[in-house]
Amino acid sequence: MKRYFLSLIAVLLLLIVTSCTPQDKSSNQNEEKSNIQGNNKQENIQEKSTVTKPDTKSDGANTGPFHHMDYKAKAAPKFSADELAKNPEGDWLTNGGDLSNSRYSPMDSINTSNVKNLKVEWVTSLGSGFEFKYSGEATPIVYDGVMFTITGANHIQALDAKTGKMIWEYNAKLPEELNTVCCGWTSRGVALGDGKVFVGLLDARLIALDQKTGDLVWETRVDDWEKGYTITSAPLYYDGKVYTGVAGGEYGIKGHLAAYDSGHGKEVWRKFTLPAQGEKGSETWPKDSDNMLRGGAPVWQTPAVDPELNMIYFSTGNTSPDLDGSNREGDNLYANSVMALDADTGEYKWHFQEVHHDIWDLDPANPVVLFDVEMKGKLRKGIVQAGKTGWLYILDRTNGEPLIGIEEKPVPQNEKQKTSPTQPIPIGDAFVPQTVTDEDVKRDLPKEFKGEYGDIFTPFWDKPVTLKPSPQGGANWPPSAYNPNTEYFYVLGNDNYFAYAHYGEDEEDKFEEGKEYIGSVWQPVEKSPSRGTVTAMDIKTNKIVWQKNWDTIAYSGILTTKGNLVFTGHNDGRIIAYNATNGDEIWDFKMDAGANAPPITYEIDGKQYISIYAAGNTLAGTKHGDKIYTFSLEGKYGSLDDIPKDQINTSPVKHKAAKNEKDQKGPDKKVAANDGKTIYKNNCLACHGAEGAGGHNGPNLQETEMDLDAVIKQVNKGSGSMPPFEQTLSKDEIQSVAEYVKSLSKK
Template sequence: MKMATQHLKLCVIPLLIALTRAPAAFAQAEAYSGVTSSMLLFQEHCAVCHGENLEGASQGTPLRGELRHGDSMAQIIASTTDGYEELGMPGWRDALSADQIRNIAMYVLETRANVDYVTSNFEAPLSIPAGVIQSEVHDFRLETVVDDLDPLPFSIEPLSDGRLLVTEKTKGVRIVGADGALSDLVRGTPQAYDDIYRLESRLDIERGAGWLFDVALHPNYQENGWIYLHFSERCTDCNDMSRETGRPVSMNKLVRARIEDGEWTDEETIWRAEMEHYSRASDVAAGGRVAFDDAGHVYFSIGIKGGSNYRGIQDLSTPWGKIHRVNEDGGIPNDNPFADQDGVYRSIYTYGHRSPQGLEFDAETGALWGSEHGPRGGDEINRLLPGRNYGWPLYSLGMDYDGTPVEYGTDLGITFELSDIEQPVVDFTPSPAVSSFIISTSEKFPEWEGDFLVGSLKARSLFRIGIEHNRLVYRETLFEGVGRIRDIEQNDEGDIFLLLEHGAGGRIVRLVPPDEEVGPLASQAAEPPRSRPDEETLSDLPTTDWLTNGGGLFNRNFSALTEINTENVNRLGPVWRTHLEGSGVGRKYSGEAQPIVHEGVMYVITGADDVFALDVETGEILWRSSAHLTDEISTICCGWTSRGVGFGKDKIFVGQLDGVLKALDKDSGEEVWSIQAEAWEEGYTITSAPLYFQGMVITGFAGGEFAARGRVKAYSADDGSLLWTFYTVPAPGEFGHDTWPADDDAWRTGGGTVWHTPAVDPELGLIYFSTGNPGPDYNGAVRAGDNLFTVSIVALDVYTGRYRWHFQEVHHDLWDYDAPNPVVLFDLDYNGVPRKGLAQAGKTGWLYILDRTNGEPLVGIEERAVPQEPRQATAATQPYPVGDPFVTQTLDVAPEGYRLINNGAVFTPFWEEPVVLRRGDANWPPSAVDPESGVMYICAGERQAAYSVREDLEQVESGQRYSGGRMRFAPIPVTGIVSAMDLRTNRKLWSQRWPSRCYSGLVATAGDLLFAGRNDGRLTALDRRDGSKLWEFTTDSGVNAPAAVFSHNGKQYIAVFSAGSLLGRTTRGDSVWLFTLLDGEREGGPLDH
């Protein structure tokens, strides 16, 4: 039953409430001072209003049920810190420290979830429900298979004949028959030691060592009979520690053997640690899981088996706190991340783990997953990526047991950046003590397919977790309070088994569909399983449709089609021209959108944000969706424009100048959903084409000249719900904030907006974009520092929006050297080694060529000293790419009326007196890359600008123009340039200059052609090998949009939007043109539609 919505309201009365818990409870609480501290803080400051157990009191509301302002840790902390005056709730920012507020929030969360840290519920009654358990998509019963196991079983493994292998930590290995009969212990297994600790609580723990852990069948068990066993090998008098203390030591070990006639035989050691690393550490959190992939590797986890303060977990020369990977025979795979390093355990696959619990390989996706315990909160489900650091004991989303943040790095002498830590896909705070899990493939519960079924110890609950594309999409508690779930497994018949541990004896239960006893349903058709994203093909080298702005996820603007080529391009001619009903015709508008094409329908958006669907064969308008933008929009920088639409899941995605993001039905143009993504009144507009990827719609927001704070957001393609947000200007406490002033709020209006459609590498799971200038544009005095992540290339996890790496092209930009040209991805060999590359053409006139896996330069980039202006707080150095600029970067003679300083070179500073600089830039018009030759083609302009600062600058509100100075273009003719750059060397191969700015973008083809628009209305085809002109056609308006190349019914076409541009100062229009090879006279009826 849904509870009534309540306020999270903390009372201001600092009254110490008498403690009324039973003495036994306090005895347990005192064992962990942090738990006591949290409880006392809540009792002192909050219980008078909300009740000792959150049940509410006369002066305030209860804190059970749904909370109006959110029930996550971050939301409760925010509510407690800031308060809500309108509700009579003061903020506690000044009265309590951040740690104290966090402790209160943790107490609220733990109490709401009934997961008191100080008890482990070993002795809590097993409460197996007798009836049907109802859940969101599948009802089920729990059926006991066997109920007289040892109190501490660890693992179950189904056999193909219906039997189960089970390990009991302190006893050995048994076989459970299909009828539930329990065998004697298998003879000859590694010895298990029965030094069990107390079960009823965490007090007075007798540390155990020498236990058995996971048992797992080789993937080809039916042929080879191999069974793998992970256990803790115990010894005495075997290393210095055992000899000095006279006590046994132990360490995890992995072996394999066969079972024949109840005997463990043919044992082989697969992995064993160095004897010096055997320790007295308990097996309580030793890890112990085993998993196989489909390539002959076996993975195993080792938890806390080292010294105090978690020493060694971050050290690759120790085995603990790691996930290891070896070949099935124990050999080290050549592609292990540390296989070629000396002095380390070469078996290490990942590190920085605290207490690993579950380990599963997803055969469907090829991903390895793990679960692990945090301290107090911060339980995790992680995707395990080779070589990555998972943070312990440097960082955790939970808190330490004493109520303080997890930050052992200081004690261990380890410094790190948060970006060095792989963040969890799922965080459990408060901690239910997650345990093992499966990724369900059960045909008995078909709508759970692909779901994570996750057990828990302390909470005694079973969770169903939906993870799609490395992000949490739903979470359901299937049941709670039943028993401590140590392991979960499924067999080939679709049976799902739970292994429960309990002080009175362990138990195995099975999840059973409600009607299994009478067979499957015959009279009721099953509902279809929950759909997974049915992705349209987004080819990197399109040969049919042109599905994205940029031609594919790599943004390469390259077509693999060859029908139209250098030999026959002279036969290219128009098939039809369609006028878009006068939409976006007027001085303030620009037509800069690249058409997209899907199955014979072309989609184009005008500068008025009106979307049109055209029949490719005839040019007929199939539907129109009008935006009806208000003329009141006043926060548009550079003309009313849109650079395109997105496509996916049978929808057209549209970002508008008024901050609206919406989805249209591709067949009818009817609105499917619409959201106000941002407010134009606060400076935010959308000018780029949204990107569709894996069920998400991702967009950046323009507005850098209007006191905005840059951001990229991802939304659900199904309903527009927000999935993640990344701010390009970090807030206090976030990585990179130290590059902004500490004594003001300059970061709130710091710019860094995103003007273009990002690129995505699906294999790496990363999304890439470059950012705009800091705010204000020209006055750096108010924002001392490098100003991350402005004028930067940024990589994020595409599924979560989490930061992965960045490269800043301009530190502390003063010149509007923002980076609006779309990033482009490519794969090339460098010195004989295949590398995953990224390139971005900057407004500095340089090409930045990086390794897209880590942001390191593939072609050298040097930090060099630059001229200084202390009043501007100029950066001491700037990045200088090795190679050639693609435009001219200096002036020989100053324009009339200006003084030439430093030859007008890039990075020359200025103050109140105007300083003229050469400004050769690549703006938003996209570049093209030939992935085979490794050549990048850039459309740019060469001009001059005079800069000056406005000193009397005050902080402004978002949505107000915020330039901090002035940039005027000098009275010298503008030159357009198309340059071809070698991505392996960053050297210019050729360039072509025009008497007007190149302001259209480029598209290249495998037919050795390069298509470019001209301001006077020409569409031009160049030979991309040398830049020579091969063909041109004059349209009726400026061609200031990139063309699209596609095939339809086996024939290649070129489409372009000819509508002019405000910044290009060209003739406006509303025409879409389609071209193909003509044989003699053009066939068909009139040209216009």
């Protein structure tokens, strides 16, 4: 009888526990109405953003987290504003290191005197993201001895930050048919707080995982990827809310930033970056048009927060159609702008537009950085954004007014493009060239080049015009950093040649929901060089202090420390350390794939570590891989050849790491060798665009005449910024994709 009652009690307890799971709580709360604030009266946002009960059978569902080892670290609390705002001394709690996105650490155990002694402490092969369509751009988060990161294939991992051994892994299972990605499949990181890991997925879902197990706690549909909405940025956790924006400016979306309750994923507020008719800013668009419903202005990066002012800051992306201004007369707010909102409600506070009526894709993709500095005897609250234009926009973050002068100056005009008569020109130095000179043409461009060329803000129409900076920048997405000791701002820049020309077609006939919508032709000038810069700018004068010039684009991100160091990654696989004061290069280590993600630093048991994800990048055209490298002064391995293969941690789940360079297919379903279109989508689309119509880094294949043998050779060997595929595709796959590429020229 006693055993019977004990069994009955156990059953009752089990029923009580299973009826109170987070999943059921999330499902019940989904029936409540959202508290929507901001300019969102035009749409039923509840249809856009829905919290769903975790369902392992649903589309895009988790295949089940892999638990590799016991998790003994403590759960992340509801971090206070002070904890998140201070510079990272031990843990690395946010994507930018702190709420200011400063990417500065006050740790100095590693410094200019001993950085040459850095060696590899551990290496972990994450086991996904090998195909060329994936890019490794993530900044890891570190808390209480555990690192949280994500691959370009949207696999999320928790690692022991001392050893690199995998604790758990979650496969988000992106839809295989996902095709509304402008710039390669990627994720720039995760967020942490309230015992959860928060992730914005490429298919426009926002999810929360249990920090200790990797189990799905809640899932929210932010928007529809089929309509062009994607999420590439890392979310931000702050004050019990998770903030995320949406990408997709090339697809005619309506940009927005939104806040979600960290406990259950319900939307708290959503602020559209395009004004409704009658709202402030709507006067900068044509009257009675629908441009503001599909005008772009996405949010590409993780915001920053000033808890004292209770403002959240970010910049907005390009207009839609991106390169055609003929039917959107006006400045087109709030595209191409730095914006400040109330962090609690999403209420508009101020904005500053960097490029009026943009027709060049010169939108600000670099994360904003907050800083405090004394200017003219007064402590100023600043915010700086590094533009694709090649200028820093240095503003007062209390009101958006320039801290260093920015002047409206006349620029060249084109009546058909409805160009703005003036553009804001910052006082100070540009960190990349902004003019194509006669000397440039003679030195860099092919002899057969006969096109027109100009400088920043030169308009174009039916004749191709070659300009600088290009859509790659200036500064692109790779995060910048600010060091309060040197009072220098460190930024990566790109310097290459792009040509623009108008379609000559009615743009109204071209818009189709979920299809690329840029309005004109753009492409890099073939056989021309691409260069990069690493620059230290004086935050008080906006002048260059030192600059390093590379013979390739700079496409990774920056970390700076109290040890007077600047760390960054190079396309050739090196992580490099510079002296933060004078720019001297004082250490490097070459890894097995392109170093195209920002480095971080953290400390455990008094030991400082430097860590970076080296997995390559589609738009940078770099070698792909899947590894996180972590260094310390007590590390054992001084070169890649020194690392024993059995000392590399690997993912123990079925999508194993590549055994060699030819086995880089990752976890995706096997593609038939004769399916040229799918092979093209997985390897070529980001650079060359859908159906070869032009992407972000490659020529328009519909206008390129090449015989089949020439295409096969090009795919095999690569050239310029295009990498060779002979090590990643089979002969049959190369034959098939070459035949598909050849067929595109008939269009």
